[in-house]
Amino acid sequence: xxxxxxxxxxxxxxxxxxxxxxxxxxxxxxxxxxxxxxxxxxxxxxxxxxxxxxxxxxxxxxxxxxxxxxxxxxxxxxxxxxxxxxxxxxxxxxxxxxxxxxxxxxxxxxxxxxxxxxxxxxxxxxxxxxxxxxxxxxxxxxxxxxxxxxxxxxxxxxxxxxxxxxxxxxxxxxxxxxxxxxxxxxxxxxxxxxxxxxxxxxxxxxxxxxxxxxxxxxxxxxxxxxxxxxxxxxxxxxxxxxxxxxxxxxxxxxxxxxxxxxxxxxxxxxxxxxxxxxxxxxxxxxxxxxxxxxxxxxxxxxxxxxxxxx
Amino acid sequence: xxxxxxxxxxxxxxxxxxxxxxxxxxxxxxxxxxxxxxxxxxxxxxxxxxxxxxxxxxxxxxxxxxxxxxxxxxxxxxxxxxxxxxxxxxxxxxxxxxxxxxxxxxxxxxxxxxxxxxxxxxxxxxxxxxxxxxxxxxxxxxxxxxxxxxxxxxxxxxxxxxxxxxxxxxxxxxxxxxxxxxxxxxxxxxxxxxxxxxxxxxxxxxxxxxxxxxxxxxxxxxxxxxxxxxxxxxxxxxxxxxxxxxxxxxxxxxxxxxxxxxxxxxxxxxxxxxxxxxxxxxxxxxxxxxxxxxxxxxxxxxxxxxxxxxxxxxxxxxxxxxxxxxxxxxxx
Numbered sequence: 001x002x003x004x005x006x007x008x009x010x011x012x013x014x015x016x017x018x019x020x021x022x023x024x025x026x027x028x029x030x031x032x033x034x035x036x037x038x039x040x041x042x043x044x045x046x047x048x049x050x051x052x053x054x055x056x057x058x059x060x061x062x063x064x065x066x067x068x069x070x071x072x073x074x075x076x077x078x079x080x081x082x083x084x085x086x087x088x089x090x091x092x093x094x095x096x097x098x099x100x101x102x103x104x105x106x107x108x109x110x111x112x113x114x115x116x117x118x119x120x121x122x123x124x125x126x127x128x129x130x131x132x133x134x135x136x137x138x139x140x141x142x143x144x145x146x147x148x149x150x151x152x153x154x155x156x157x158x159x160x161x162x163x164x165x166x167x168x169x170x171x172x173x174x175x176x177x178x179x180x181x182x183x184x185x186x187x188x189x190x191x192x193x194x195x196x197x198x199x200x201x202x203x204x205x206x207x208x209x210x211x212x213x214x215x216x217x218x219x220x221x222x223x224x225x226x227x228x229x230x231x232x233x234x235x236x237x238x239x240x241x242x243x244x245x246x247x248x249x250x251x252x253x254x255x256x257x258x259x260x261x262x263x264x265x266x267x268x269x270x271x272x273x274x275x276x277x278x279x280x281x282x283x284x285x286x287x288x289x290x291x292x293x294x295x296x297x298x299x300x301x302x303x304x305x306x307x308x309x310x
Numbered sequence: 311x312x313x314x315x316x317x318x319x320x321x322x323x324x325x326x327x328x329x330x331x332x333x334x335x336x337x338x339x340x341x342x343x344x345x346x347x348x349x350x351x352x353x354x355x356x357x358x359x360x361x362x363x364x365x366x367x368x369x370x371x372x373x374x375x376x377x378x379x380x381x382x383x384x385x386x387x388x389x390x391x392x393x394x395x396x397x398x399x400x401x402x403x404x405x406x407x408x409x410x411x412x413x414x415x416x417x418x419x420x421x422x423x424x425x426x427x428x429x430x431x432x433x434x435x436x437x438x439x440x441x442x443x444x445x446x447x448x449x450x451x452x453x454x455x456x457x458x459x460x461x462x463x464x465x466x467x468x469x470x471x472x473x474x475x476x477x478x479x480x481x482x483x484x485x486x487x488x489x490x491x492x493x494x495x496x497x498x499x500x501x502x503x504x505x506x507x508x509x510x511x512x513x514x515x516x517x518x519x520x521x522x523x524x525x526x527x528x529x530x531x532x533x534x535x536x537x538x539x540x541x542x543x544x545x546x547x548x549x550x551x552x553x554x555x556x557x558x559x560x561x562x563x564x565x566x567x568x569x570x571x572x573x574x575x576x577x578x579x580x581x582x583x584x585x586x587x588x589x590x591x592x593x594x595x596x597x598x599x600x601x602x603x604x605x606x607x608x609x610x611x612x613x614x615x616x617x618x619x620x621x622x623x624x625x626x627x628x629x630x631x632x633x634x635x636x637x638x639x640x641x642x
Binding site for chain 1: 467468478
């Protein structure tokens with residue numbers, strides 16, 4: 001098992017180099033000259049050339065690429081922002097804790113709101129409970145995030161003044177963004193949990209458990225859930241890595257300085273080092289999360305564990 | 311014949327399913343009994359209501375969409391269908407146990423054999439984990455599983471079908487039940503493994519005086535191990551008799567057809583005989599005797615009314631107008 005983990009971790013190195021290569025080449029070949037972008041249309045050509053030379057942008061592609069990869073792996077250096085010459089990694093690390101907290105609590109809330117309702121719908125299938133939960137989930141899917149966020153803000157921040165209107169300088173500031181994230185986000189998980197649970201409770205071994213005389217609670221929580229949980233964990237992991245990429249809408253509504261907004265403004269400003277750094281770091285986080293999901297799979301399902309060890 | 315009180319007495323059981331296309335009468339007015347230490351075989355084609363009958367005995371039919379529309383199931387004098395939930399849970403697994411058709415699917419893939427067997431024990435007895443472990447080993451040895459210690463720690467996917475079926479049987483025998491319901495326990499297995507499993511069940515029955523309700527569509531298997539046989543067709547019982555009597559003197563045209571469909575080595579080279587037509591959909595059951603559209607001896611009355619059950623020999627009952635006529639209205 002540990003051998004498998006080490007092999008997977010080592011495999012991440014070539015994966016990341018490939019990701020960096022793709023991102024780097026796409027952003028190198030898109031039209032638009034960085035010097036011209038930053039200095040403006042009116043700047044003389046000599047100044048632009050000088051600027052590009054200082055940034056090393058006139059060197060051959062392969063040299064620039066190796067320099068960039070070397071910087072990342074040796075010094076964790078992603079270059080400097082075109083906008084303010086601050087190392088982009090510093091900019092990202094400044095915003096990352098906020099986004100991370102939002103993502104963690106967001107995912108926890110999604111799970112708390114989604115999984116129990118999905119299970120309830122499944123065990124009460126074809127009843128009024130199931131129908132109500134399904135309709136509720138559909139309703140949530142249809143709610144636009146920005147609208148929901150603004151409604152919440154209007155009532156709880158402006159009218160009732162329970163929470164601050166914007167910013168996350170105090171812990172209360174996290175409440176509304178997390179609710180805005182979790183409530184509509186839970187609809188997918190409700191439906192996924194319902195479907196996988198329904199599939200599982202129709203399995204023969206569930207009947208075996210009932211025939212043994214196991215009470216319904218044990219049948220559902222011990223026998224069914226452990227089998228149904230894999231796709232659910234997969235979905236939770238993927239939505240977590242999605243949330244780590246920031247949620248532009250929520251960050252914008254609640255004036256939060258997070259990764260999502262940083263990426264959006266960097267793209268708008270053609271701040272290529274910033275965009276590249278964000279993309280690469282998120283890809284790395286994604287790799288780690290996928291590995292974690294795989295390990296949880298192996299931990300839960302002995303069949304997958306057996307495949308890994310061989 | 312019926313000297314002692316049967317351990318299980320099913321009277322006029324009706325198990326229906328409410329589907330969007332109408333009421334599906336999977337078990338329609340079925341009555342039978344099972345004596346202590348006896349094996350009753352239930353035979354019939356797929357979809358004739360055998361499995362639903364057995365699931366009903368343990369009240370394992372999902373409701374909804376299923377519904378127990380009538381009748382009673384008396385286990386040791388108590389009606390299973392009216393029992394409070396708590397009592398039912400005590401009954402399941404401890405006094406009535408079940409073996410399923412698909413050993414591949416009957417064990418939970420994410421728990422070890424030991425976990426699942428211990429659970430079967432500890433749901434009904436207050437014993438420590440160590441005592442349970444010892445009992446599990448004993449049970450695994452009882453069903454002749456080699457390397458019991460190792461098997462106990464393994465997960466189901468590492469075992470073959472025959473081994474898994476042994477585990478399922480061992481699990482069913484864990485609390486020494488009065489009744490063992492076996493729903494096609496050998497259908498999914500190789501012929502050689504089939505024989506081993508049948509022998510094993512026979513032995514268990516002799517050693518522990520367990521009653522067995524044995525469902526199969528295989529007449530050869532049934533003649534091997536059942537004391538009595540009940541033939542079902544489209545949710546109805548059409549004939550019931552001691553095994554030898556049934557094989558020798560089948561009365562209902564459906565039973566005759568079923569026995570006739572068995573490949574006979576003496577007739578090698580000729581076409582296999584079949585019963586013409588198909589099993590009717592339980593949603594659109596033919597009127598009267600459900601077998602009448604496929605029956606060569608069908609008369610007008612068969613289309614209108616289901617025949618009363620007639621006893622034509624001691625312990626041999628049949629539901630067919632052919633025999634009602636002969637005895638001119640006499641019935642049970």
